[in-house]
Amino acid sequence: MIYLDNNATTALDPLVRDEMLPWLGDENYGNPSAGYRFGKRAREAVETARAKVAELIGAEPEEITFTSGGTESNNTALEAARRIRPDRNEFMISAVEHSAIFEPCQFYESTGLVCRMNPVDSYGHLDLDFWEAALSDKTALASLIFANNETGVISPVTEAAEAAANAGAMFHTDAVQAVGKIPVSVNDAPIQMLSMSAHKLHGPKGVGALFVSRNSRFHPLLIGGGQEDGRRSGTENVAAIVGFGKAAELARADFHADSIGKLRDRFENGVLEKIEGVEVNGDRENRLPNTSNLYFTGVDGEGLLILLDEAGICCSPGSACSTGSVEPSRIIKAMGFSTERARSSVRFSLSKFTTESEIDEAVAQLEKAVSKLRVVMPKSGSRVVVNS
Amino acid sequence: MIYLDNNATTALDPLVRDEMLPWLGDENYGNPSAGYRFGKRAREAVETARAKVAELIGAEPEEITFTSGGTESNNTALEAARRIRPDRNEFMISAVEHSAIFEPCQFYESTGLVCRMNPVDSYGHLDLDFWEAALSDKTALASLIFANNETGVISPVTEAAEAAANAGAMFHTDAVQAVGKIPVSVNDAPIQMLSMSAHKLHGPKGVGALFVSRNSRFHPLLIGGGQEDGRRSGTENVAAIVGFGKAAELARADFHADSIGKLRDRFENGVLEKIEGVEVNGDRENRLPNTSNLYFTGVDGEGLLILLDEAGICCSPGSACSTGSVEPSRIIKAMGFSTERARSSVRFSLSKFTTESEIDEAVAQLEKAVSKLRVVMPKSGSRVVVNS
Numbered sequence: 001m002i003y004l005d006n007n008a009t010t011a012l013d014p015l016v017r018d019e020m021l022p023w024l025g026d027e028n029y030g031n032p033s034a035g036y037r038f039g040k041r042a043r044e045a046v047e048t049a050r051a052k053v054a055e056l057i058g059a060e061p062e063e064i065t066f067t068s069g070g071t072e073s074n075n076t077a078l079e080a081a082r083r084i085r086p087d088r089n090e091f092m093i094s095a096v097e098h099s100a101i102f103e104p105c106q107f108y109e110s111t112g113l114v115c116r117m118n119p120v121d122s123y124g125h126l127d128l129d130f131w132e133a134a135l136s137d138k139t140a141l142a143s144l145i146f147a148n149n150e151t152g153v154i155s156p157v158t159e160a161a162e163a164a165a166n167a168g169a170m171f172h173t174d175a176v177q178a179v180g181k182i183p184v185s186v187n188d189a190p191i192q193m194l195s196m197s198a199h200k201l202h203g204p205k206g207v208g209a210l211f212v213s214r215n216s217r218f219h220p221l222l223i224g225g226g227q228e229d230g231r232r233s234g235t236e237n238v239a240a241i242v243g244f245g246k247a248a249e250l251a252r253a254d255f256h257a258d259s260i261g262k263l264r265d266r267f268e269n270g271v272l273e274k275i276e277g278v279e280v281n282g283d284r285e286n287r288l289p290n291t292s293n294l295y296f297t298g299v300d301g302e303g304l305l306i307l308l309d310e311a312g313i314c315c316s317p318g319s320a321c322s323t324g325s326v327e328p329s330r331i332i333k334a335m336g337f338s339t340e341r342a343r344s345s346v347r348f349s350l351s352k353f354t355t356e357s358e359i360d361e362a363v364a365q366l367e368k369a370v371s372k373l374r375v376v377m378p379k380s381g382s383r384v385v386v387n388s
Numbered sequence: 389m390i391y392l393d394n395n396a397t398t399a400l401d402p403l404v405r406d407e408m409l410p411w412l413g414d415e416n417y418g419n420p421s422a423g424y425r426f427g428k429r430a431r432e433a434v435e436t437a438r439a440k441v442a443e444l445i446g447a448e449p450e451e452i453t454f455t456s457g458g459t460e461s462n463n464t465a466l467e468a469a470r471r472i473r474p475d476r477n478e479f480m481i482s483a484v485e486h487s488a489i490f491e492p493c494q495f496y497e498s499t500g501l502v503c504r505m506n507p508v509d510s511y512g513h514l515d516l517d518f519w520e521a522a523l524s525d526k527t528a529l530a531s532l533i534f535a536n537n538e539t540g541v542i543s544p545v546t547e548a549a550e551a552a553a554n555a556g557a558m559f560h561t562d563a564v565q566a567v568g569k570i571p572v573s574v575n576d577a578p579i580q581m582l583s584m585s586a587h588k589l590h591g592p593k594g595v596g597a598l599f600v601s602r603n604s605r606f607h608p609l610l611i612g613g614g615q616e617d618g619r620r621s622g623t624e625n626v627a628a629i630v631g632f633g634k635a636a637e638l639a640r641a642d643f644h645a646d647s648i649g650k651l652r653d654r655f656e657n658g659v660l661e662k663i664e665g666v667e668v669n670g671d672r673e674n675r676l677p678n679t680s681n682l683y684f685t686g687v688d689g690e691g692l693l694i695l696l697d698e699a700g701i702c703c704s705p706g707s708a709c710s711t712g713s714v715e716p717s718r719i720i721k722a723m724g725f726s727t728e729r730a731r732s733s734v735r736f737s738l739s740k741f742t743t744e745s746e747i748d749e750a751v752a753q754l755e756k757a758v759s760k761l762r763v764v765m766p767k768s769g770s771r772v773v774v775n776s
Binding site for chain 1: 389391393396397398399400402405408412413414417418419421422423424425426427456457458459460462463486487488489491492495585587592593594595609610611612613614621622623624625626627628690693696697702703704705741
């Protein structure tokens with residue numbers, strides 16, 4: 001199998017797994033909130049992991065709250081802003097946010113909150129002039145995705161955060177796809193909150209974190225026993241938190257950005273050379289080193305994914321959130337492209353575990369699959385119906 | 389070490405761990421929402437676990453939504469009721485709810501919702517007459533803990549749920565401590581929602597579930613990619629979900645209620661025989677078989693816990709939620725007892741892994757520790773200051 005869907009989820013690094021296993025045995029199962037020494041051992045492991053996650057983004061440990069993942073972190077950021085800024089009734093986001101920001105904002109609109117959505121251009125770039133103009137003394141929170149999950153395009157977070165600060169608004173960035181792949185520092189901009197997820201950087205599923213600046217007020221989403229300093233109640237997922245810490249430590253030591261970027265370019269250039277009618281979605285320069293989102297003109301994306309799966313290649317139509325979803329990518333459409341282009345685009349995302357031979361095999365299989373689909377296609381531009 | 393804090397968290401069953409490990413390797417890390425076969429394998433594992441969890445409580449698989457744990461399940465139930473019954477502005481709970489119900493209700497009160505808290509008697513029994521009288525056409529949700537986490541006392545869930553149904557209110561039960569210890573069936577009462585947590589029944593931390601009756605409407609707390617049929621967004625924590633499924637299967641095969649109950653009685657009777665001035669908190673009959681909450685008159689609970697920890701015995705003052713919390717138990721006080729009694733009470737909770745020799749050793753150590761504390765105590769009834 002050739003796994004090119006690392007923006008959906010990544011393989012657990014064996015070094016992360018090794019760090020987690022002692023916390024999944026019958027030796028270390030204490031509740032970190034318990035008063036006895038057996039519990040305090042778990043508490044120490046959680047705090048060590050917190051320091052490592054903090055270090056990865058230039059934060060202080062007390063600014064890190066562990067959550068169950070990126071979706072909870074994003075949802076919490078929105079709810080916190082809504083609670084601590086009741087005087088302001090608007091959220092501002094970009095048109096290329098992940099569903100874990102986009103969908104709750106749709107919901108908040110139904111409760112009377114106004115959600116302003118800012119456009120991007122055909123490269124996936126945020127229109128900063130529009131962004132600044134839309135900010136006002138009504139904006140409670142401005143939230144911008146750090147790097148897009150489908151195209152990998154990196155947002156102008158510093159400028160957007162400064163503009164939000166000038167308007168007196170809070171600023172949050174969904175950095176789920178960026179953290180662990182490229183340098184992310186909370187000190188580069190007036191960022192109040194930042195979302196992370198462990199399983200995007202070879203950590204375990206089921207754990208994420210929300211950075212909350214020590215200068216910011218906060219309101220929790222999950223309320224109960226008061227864990228995580230009252231910021232996120234619920235018994236700490238110790239093994240997963242320990243794994244997140246190790247994954248953060250490994251990422252900080254080496255993003256593998258150069259080697260991954262070279263392989264991604266080898267893949268993309270290989271495809272563009274060998275297959276006609278392919279275009280790259282999103283800015284090729286200002287992009288995560290691991291992501292390639294390609295438009296195969298006149299090819300049904302779903303049919304392509306099926307053929308690639310048969311050839312043992314895992315990749316996806318964009319986000320991998322909802323099973324069996326046949327909706328064309330909201331992100332590609334937000335960049336001003338047609339539904340047809342959205343339907344004919346496929347995301348390939350690499351990791352440090354991707355090899356050169358896998359890339360070369362993937363290019364060869366893609367070439368075969370695209371030829372096959374184009375042969376069965378009645379005429380250019382229309383959709384191939386698989387199984388017809 | 390003698391672990392008698394199983395209501396705080398339990399040891400991961402080695403059989404559960406074995407089932408989880410393949411999903412923590414580099415062989416099975418696919419995203420269950422992905423369209424390719426590698427993802428579908430993870431999807432199948434999640435669905436198998438769902439069927440097992442459903443079976444444990446007599447539900448259908450589609451009535452089970454996986455969450456990050458008991459707190460999220462409880463918080464979700466409250467938010468769901470608030471969203472789908474905007475015509476009703478009251479929540480009704482008991483005075484002995486877990487913090488993951490009690491605290492969010494406190495918060496909802498600050499947003500204008502009315503939260504009615506129903507008293508219990510000195511045995512921890514809900515006053516059903518009061519409960520019925522307090523229900524009205526304003527009650528959106530009535531929520532009652534199935535078995536109390538501190539005393540183990542079992543609530544009259546069937547009667548309380550029927551009364552709620554008669555008032556047209558939704559009914560939720562926090563069954564986090566009950567599921568896996570005693571038979572719990574959603575078919576015994578008109579229950580719309582029920583919360584569970586895996587790490588209370590020898591499953592992993594970081595995963596729980598919310599039962600939502602197929603006849604009930606619902607609104608999610610975590611919103612995003614639409615996983616869990618739109619009921620709980622966020623990439624599925626596959627390994628933990630698989631572990632929860634196995635833990636549910638094992639619990640269904642055998643609660644070990646008889647053997648645990650015998651050991652608990654051996655412990656309790658041993659303590660009552662050998663140590664003077666000990667009283668049991670809560671109804672001794674209608675109680676979880678694993679829980680013993682004891683009042684040691686004239687003994688500072690915290691001092692006792694410290695001495696027991698030194699002797700290698702893990703137990704807790706009540707709930708283990710907030711580290712270093714020195715608040716006397718809200719539950720003991722809700723039963724009409726003094727702060728002094730709350731401060732002098734300790735919870736012991738057993739599991740299927742507890743042995744007879746551990747119980748006998750615990751009784752002996754308790755006897756020593758209580759004598760020691762009573763000797764250093766200035767006079768009966770006042771608090772011992774440790775380190776003075």
